[in-house]
Amino acid sequence: MPQISQLAATWASQFFWLALTFGIVFFVVGRGMLPMVQKTIDSRDRSVAADLAAASSARDAADKAEEAWRLRDQANREAAQTLVAEARQRATAASAATLATAQAEQAQRVAAAEVDIKAATARVLGEIEAVAAEATQDIVSRVSGAQVSVDEARSAVQAAMANG
């Protein structure tokens, strides 16, 4: 086993070169290059953590904005609904008022028209009486030759008309 048989002859050389190379490794790699790598790792970890924090705060802000928007939206909707209800009420009231005035006017007009109709009917009836009385006078004189006064004829016509 060379590790044992050569021990006495080679240990000093082994030790020397190990001390040299491991020393170089420790100072160049462990002390020189390792901190640079660690710095990179740390800075990346930090920036990743910062990015994550920024993202999460942005998400929180977005959530808050959405919540606020939802509240505002709801408020707007309610306001709109009140507005619509008010408008509907106003419209109903207005149409009711218009309807009422219209009905009143109509009723008035109907009443006036009825009065007119009554007057016209009376007038027409009067005229019919006169014509009928004249006709009666004429008919009587033609048929019987007797002269009937206007008043007599008229009362006879009136009596006949009253009976239907």
Added chain:
Amino acid sequence: MAEGGGKIDPMHQFLVEPLFGTQNWSIAGYNIAFTNSAMWMVVATIVLIGFMSLGTKGSVIPSRGQVMVEGAVRFIDNMLAQNIGPEGKRYVPYVFSLFMFILFANVLGLLPLGVVGVHPFTFTSHFTITGVLAILSFAIVLVVGFWRHGLHFFSLFVPHGTPWWLLPVIPLIEFVSFMVRPFSLGLRLFVAMTAGHILLKVLAGFVVNAGNAGLGVGLLVGIPSFGLMVGISALELLVAGIQAYVFALLTSLYLNDAVNLH
């Protein structure tokens, strides 16, 4: 590999050989020859630095290489954060260096570079290396422990809730288990690497020798052995990662003992 008339020596791969005629280099009487082991340490260092350079651009959107580097860094970072807590940040450079150095050494030693004539050498299969790394970790644990807690660090040997009548025994057991730590740390890696490599070499020897023994034997023995080698190579890659992880994990657990005393 094949030496002495078809005999295959599975231990040959662990031989440390000086390269480029440097066998006489020395400092203060100690030989510091630039060996194949040292060469693979240098290779591991260079490859590791090259790998890490993929991750130092610092772009916010990482490239594929940067993702790999950052994954490794995060892995060790999380391990220390979980095992030690916020204090663990301070030990990331050491544990990360340890983990990556062992991982790259293990994986580089497994590469089939023999195909192109380069002989890979797994220096973590030598307990000279793993022992030094283990003692280094253990020493750091001791220094941190005594630095932070002073002599109070010795209360590590008296776990919480120890009944008074066990006091003569428990500290002794705890002390032994504490002192065994560097050995378990170093030997585990050494044994895992050595065993896997020997197994692969023995199976490779089967394939070669069966091939030399003729077509029938070659197919009968060679093909199953080769199939087994493929499977074990995959397993060895897993072991390479796991052993590096275990080394780093145990180091961080021991550091936790030292930092958060009870």
